[in-house]
Amino acid sequence: MPNGAGCLLDVLAAHDVEVVFGLPGVHNLAVWEALREHPGIRMIGVRHEQTAVYAADGYARATGRLGVAIVTTGPGAANTLGATGEAWASGSPVLVVATDIPFTLRRPGVHRGVLHETRDQRALFGPVTKASFDVPSAPELGAYVDQAVRQALRSPHGPVYLGVPTDFLSAEVPRHLPEEAEPLPPVPDLADAEELIARSVRPVIWAGGGAARSGAGAAVGDLAAKLRAPVLTTYGARGLCDSPFVVRGPVHTPPAGRLWDEADLVIAIGTDFDGMMTQNWLQPRPSALLAVNVDRDDATKNYPADVVVEGDAASVTAALAAAVTEKKAVFDVEAVNADVRAFAEADSPEAVRFLDALAGTDATIVADMCIPGYWVGGFHHVTRERGLAYPVGWGTLGFGFPAAIGAAVANRTIAVVGDGGFLFACGDLATLRQENLPVTIVLVDDGGYGMLRYDQRIAGHAHTGVDLTRPDFAKLAESFGVPAVTLKGFDGLREALADTTGPAMIVVEANLDPPITTSPRWYRKSSA
Template sequence: MVTGAGRLLEVLGAHGVEVVFGLPGAHNLPVWEVLRGSGIRLVGVRHEQTAVYAADGYARATGRLGVAIVTTGPGAANCLAATGEAMASGSPVLVLATDIPSTLRRPGEYRGVLHEPRDQRAMFLPVVKGGWTIRSAEALGTYADSAALLAATAPQGPVYLGIPTDFLTADAGPWSKIPTSGQTAPPLDGALDLVRASTRPLIWAGGGAQRAGAGPAVAELADRLDAPIVTTYGARGLVDHPHVVHGPVHLPAVGALWDEADLVIGIGSDFDGMMTQNWLQPAPRKLLSVNLHAVRNYPPDVAVRGDARLVTAALSRALPRRDRAGTAERVAELNAAVRAAVVEDEPRVVGLLDALEGRRVVADMCVAGYWVGGFGRVTRPRGLAYPVGWGTLGFGFPAALGAALAGRVVAVCGDGGFLYACGDLATAHQERLPVTVVLVDDGGYGMLRYDQVAAGHPPHGVDLHTPDFVALARSFGVPASEVDGFGAEFAARLDECAADEGPNVLVVRAALKPPPNTSPRWYRRVRT
């Protein structure tokens, strides 16, 4: 007999899953038993929210399915914020949560069973791509297969699967994997006409291009069109190319590329509010959208619904190479201007940005993270994970735990957000995860302090008593040190941390001004 727990692990293995993140509970212990000899690595965490954040970080770093296994009721509820971030950022995450025994459930009636939710699936539906509660042990294999396939199929996103605990020890019966088919590029006639008619095209590459692995195709298209490339937060590091702008459109000099373009080619982007300053960027003169689903924030003149890599590569093959018009030189000058603007605006952050260049980074929703997300030089695909999708504070450290399974990663956190999951320093130590936490301590919620002061109010409720972070990390067995600011000592310490094999923490005492890509400093304003 193959039990439900055994079938679940069999399905995960069939989808190439090599690691899962989770926290045990009375209802999901049968899964822990089969994990023992399954060959799938279990990374045990200290909070269910961490399990989903870590699965998300793993998915962003590797492009593979991230799996979180949690227990019933309150354990499942703890996952919701992290699942919402995965949904907003298009991360392929499978949330596997147990439910109370099917024999104790009465539809429409709350009985007070341990951990009983009234409708656990309903809690997740607003923040997942799809979700089911299994109705029989025999259906477990098929539903788990469908859920894993749905999460990993573009457009990717989290999927919830609820499993009544008694099904984990019952006979799962037979199962056969659902067949899948490949994708092809759709017709391009209207798109080609639009591109051929343009003289000043701009390529706007988003997270969908990153998830599709469209970097080489985007580079080739930029070469053929002699067009500059602007990348959204989700596409940082997509391509290392002379036409890539190393700053956000929240700077007027970069935003001018959008204003001047007679065609914007949006590849894998929905043109969300955080990138467009809540759509205060004017509608493009012409817009070609390459996306898997309809884009409504700016209605396109032509929409090609398909995989970003396949469609972009097909566009390149069908277009002649244009004469060089100085785009590389203009972008180089623009990048130098971006750098000069950063030095003038906040010289204290330059050392952080320089020290992080070339490293894999996970940034939290903190002032230092905003600088990294907007102005950090990312030189590799999937080299930056940034929670701007939903904007969940506390993402950085737990997501980095998952990303660390793809190699050494730096988590840039503030003193407020780090405390959300500081207990998982125990996970980092126990699993010997190669993560360096750069913990920027400004004594509170620096962004919110800035908001209050900018509105003419004295700070209130945003200055925090913070612990001795070095002593805290060391109490978990994690090496830690501290420096003042992002000068030469910081750079040297970061190099030492990166050369270590396990986790470490570098506390930086510094208070930074928020960057221009944060909403209080957006240069486009509502006209009155």
């Protein structure tokens, strides 16, 4: 009979988990001992619990699989909350396993002062998870792990917290064999949706993160080809499909925004129309809206829909593509893409040089909440599904580098970060080197918090708190054994990227103004 730690790993392995991210603590050392002998799961040890969850999130976004973080009790668990909130807001399937104080020492309703004890550790996670569980007894540990994994992977995806009393990890527990995966629900009746599409002349497709998480890329491409409809993608759906109908730029630009304005039908697939994508809902409701979503309430919470098809985005979209009649093209997507490119070139030639240096890469790009990250999130042409991870859900500064650690388990990764946000997790340069992960850090150093400096500038305020003392980033990286170069501006960036394979840092000393995707520059203005 295995102990609890072994059971935990066996259930994860039965769900095809191959890697976990974590940090050891006195209460979870039994898991590290079990990992030493477990044949199927790799542990990547990080230097901060927040990194563990960011890395699990980056892995989940890059692969579509479950990301797992294993951390210790009390402050270790609490350190994960910012990263867990980002996973929640972005719909990432992440499991946070945190130990808790020994069950035998706990008294309900009493804080006794046990090492790392909180009054209610699970309650910390309520606002930032899809679901949370405490394992109530050692024999039930396997069943609770199974339940937590299934909840994280069940659409709509999201992070799940699992609290395990530390003494359960060393207790003998029965083996737990997970049941087979739940089948997708059948495609519902599409008659109303087909009728709405048939009446349209100028349809536009709006594809969101739910479409990407369901693997709906091919189906979206087929539907777009059938309808000759432009495809607007949210940050979470960049690279969804390789189609000539995909608009290569954000709806925040006037050329792409006009598609929304002129459409007589918007087909929304796997999206909730969040404020960041709609300029806080200043985009007018389209004259007709068809929503495909696993959650009816989520589909209609921001714009009322004429028809909602509640179901899996991939299967529903595929069925629609097979059922609808071909239409003639009204919109010229190639011309729109040319106009978006011209808009960006006129707005910031330096930013376009930066984007051109990244063009054509097969690496996963993970962008932080920083000015160069905003340019990448809005304007970089992502050529493959899951090719971009961007923290638009919660907008957590410091996401980029630690999330890239997780993404790099699956594919070479470029982390686009600023000097301010990188310092949140710079200690994990040690993880990068120790695990020899193929991450190239492109650190754009503008001397501080560039976006906030811009906000102060346009408000006519003096710079306060935004100009930072920084290290010599190249020497910092090299002190961890990570090769680094420094560039003055973006000339030479493409060549520097081509020369990197394993861990590396490229420091680019440059200043960029934020793109039109950032709220101070939104072109739609409130009449209030």
